[in-house]
Structures are given as C-alpha cells and as structure tokens.
Amino acid sequence: MGGLSRKYVKIKEMRDAGIDPLILDAGDLFFSTKNIDATNKNSEIFRANAIMEGFQKVGCDAINVGHYEVLNGLSFLREMVKKTDIPFISSNLNISYHSLNWFNYLNWKCFFFLF
Numbered sequence: 001m002g003g004l005s006r007k008y009v010k011i012k013e014m015r016d017a018g019i020d021p022l023i024l025d026a027g028d029l030f031f032s033t034k035n036i037d038a039t040n041k042n043s044e045i046f047r048a049n050a051i052m053e054g055f056q057k058v059g060c061d062a063i064n065v066g067h068y069e070v071l072n073g074l075s076f077l078r079e080m081v082k083k084t085d086i087p088f089i090s091s092n093l094n095i096s097y098h099s100l101n102w103f104n105y106l107n108w109k110c111f112f113f114l115f
Contacts, residue, residue, distance in 0.1 A: 004054040011058055023059060027066025027090070030080070036071050045072065048080065056084050065090040 014021050030048035033040060055063065063069075065088050069077055081088055 027064035028068040
C-alpha cells in the first residue's frame with residue numbers, strides 16, 4: 001500500500017467517508033535490518049520510534065509481534081509497548097525457553113495466543 005504517510009492519507013479518506021477500517025500490522029515493522037549493532041543501533045531505534053509514532057497517528061488497532069520487534073531485546077519491546085495504547089498480539093511465538101513471565105513483563109498490553 002505504500003509508506004506510512006500514504007497509509008495515513010488513505011485511512012483518513014476512508015474515515016472521512018464514514019468507513020472505520022480495522023488497522024492491523026503483521027509485524028516486522030520496527031527495524032530495516034536483520035542485525036542491530038553499534039554501527040546502526042541509533043538510527044534503527046530512531047526509525048522504530050518514528051514508525052510507532054506514525055502508527056499511533058494512523059490509529060492502528062493492533063500490531064503483531066514479529067522477529068524484528070525483538071531484535072533489540074525484550075527491554076526495547078517493553079519500552080515500545082509502554083509508549084503506545086496499541087496492543088501487541090501474536091500467535092506464533094515460542095516463549096517456552098524464556099524464564100520471563102511475558103504478560104507481566106510487557107504490562108499486559110501484549111496478548112499472546114499459544115497453540
């Protein structure tokens with residue numbers, strides 16, 4: 001559909017026409033690379049924050065937690081969850097290896113459906 005600004009315009013047009021679309025993101029939106037290191041960390045964090053701000057303005061209803069949402073660690077994901085009212089959801093995470101209680105760690109704003 002295009003960049004975030006184009007999405008914003010199209011969604012605004014729909015809402016102005018009386019249509020209230022359900023806006024879901026499939027995930028893997030925070031970072032533009034598979035690896036975060038000292039050379040790109042600051043720019044990637046800036047990008048992730050800008051995207052989160054844009055999705056908040058668009059009126060996103062939920063964001064799926066994908067691989068890229070956890071590239072900078074769970075503490076970073078937790079910070080992003082705290083910055084928004086948008087719920088994070090997932091149905092494909094394997095958290096059995098992790099000792100953290102994800103629901104408490106992410107302040108109950110994440111919903112995980114494990115099968």
